[in-house]
Amino acid sequence: MILFSSRPVLRVFPPANFKLPQGHPCRSFPNPSPPPCWLCNCPVCYVRVDQALKALPPQGIFPELVLSTLTYLHRAGSTNSTPFGGNFSLEERERSFKIRESMAIPCGFARAGMEPGREGSGFEIQEEADMDYLRECRGIVVASAIFGNYDVLKPPANLSSTSARTVCFAMFVDDETLESLQMEGTPAGAWRIILVRSDAYEGDNRSKGEIPKMLLHRLVPNARFSIWIDAKLQMVADPIQILDRFLWRSGDTMAISNHFERADAFEEAEATIRYRRYESKAKMDAQMEFYRTHDGLLPYDRAARMPLVSDVPDSCAVLREHTPLTNLFSCLWFNELDRFTPRDQVSFAVVRDKIIAQVPWRINMFEDCERRNFVWETPHK
Numbered sequence: 001m002i003l004f005s006s007r008p009v010l011r012v013f014p015p016a017n018f019k020l021p022q023g024h025p026c027r028s029f030p031n032p033s034p035p036p037c038w039l040c041n042c043p044v045c046y047v048r049v050d051q052a053l054k055a056l057p058p059q060g061i062f063p064e065l066v067l068s069t070l071t072y073l074h075r076a077g078s079t080n081s082t083p084f085g086g087n088f089s090l091e092e093r094e095r096s097f098k099i100r101e102s103m104a105i106p107c108g109f110a111r112a113g114m115e116p117g118r119e120g121s122g123f124e125i126q127e128e129a130d131m132d133y134l135r136e137c138r139g140i141v142v143a144s145a146i147f148g149n150y151d152v153l154k155p156p157a158n159l160s161s162t163s164a165r166t167v168c169f170a171m172f173v174d175d176e177t178l179e180s181l182q183m184e185g186t187p188a189g190a191w192r193i194i195l196v197r198s199d200a201y202e203g204d205n206r207s208k209g210e211i212p213k214m215l216l217h218r219l220v221p222n223a224r225f226s227i228w229i230d231a232k233l234q235m236v237a238d239p240i241q242i243l244d245r246f247l248w249r250s251g252d253t254m255a256i257s258n259h260f261e262r263a264d265a266f267e268e269a270e271a272t273i274r275y276r277r278y279e280s281k282a283k284m285d286a287q288m289e290f291y292r293t294h295d296g297l298l299p300y301d302r303a304a305r306m307p308l309v310s311d312v313p314d315s316c317a318v319l320r321e322h323t324p325l326t327n328l329f330s331c332l333w334f335n336e337l338d339r340f341t342p343r344d345q346v347s348f349a350v351v352r353d354k355i356i357a358q359v360p361w362r363i364n365m366f367e368d369c370e371r372r373n374f375v376w377e378t379p380h381k
Contacts, residue, residue: 049160134219264311274344
């Protein structure tokens, strides 16, 4: 494992106009230009892995972000029939958005006394050795999931010897997927295949897949950094270099690419129904109307919203440092999916805006063509 200092220090976010120091090999690298096609990637300036590790930020706290302790709520008297998200009220939703130094919030795994991943938790890791693997991962974890045998397993490529030796790679699968992998003899490469059985969101593999995607900090509780990639993607760059490029250099704690086509959450909701990516127009309409009337979400206006470059991410790849505030964002984002619809792109802006209205946090939203430089997309099965 990559070792991190356990002595906390005070940290601050660099200014928005932060520039790389003189002598950095990427200082003169041009900003990405629009590629010739939406499927094209654009160049990204990575540095050698040993250089990237020198940019690793110290482990510490951000006093200006207020939040220092985050714990998670369970349903009192809960049973195996308690919904995974806990069915928390709108009043509890409102309280969870008010940032304080110490917070206890809903964050999935609502059944009392159940460690995430354990039997009865709603998302059950079947092998004790896999639980140990996740618990002992203390540096970087790369994770993905295939449920319902929906995607082809694609091993990470172009890994450095350092990453191959020290980075954790967790691929969560269900019985159907595992059986297919075994029958086809699909090579796993760096992936550790982790069998999960889950009674959460029965019959809805999309919602089930949001559990490890959004709540990875709960399943891998000691990891400091994570890269989530949807299973349609293959990672083709080294994870240490990716984290350096999109988190460490700028001092950010979360990064995600903007959507290649849309910046407006209402347009994204309409496209979701138009392209049949979600079956209930009534539920989607109700969610967006709630965001408009209750949360004050407006159509995206670039002139008014800058420096926020978009309200819609391409959320198939998510980079995080597991700080209390980033974990809070992940929990709140998950809670929106649990309450409304599992289309995470339409709820992103509401959660982000509520947080940044209270503390000077930011998310590094980079160009989608840069994302396509480090993950390649393939069709679903």
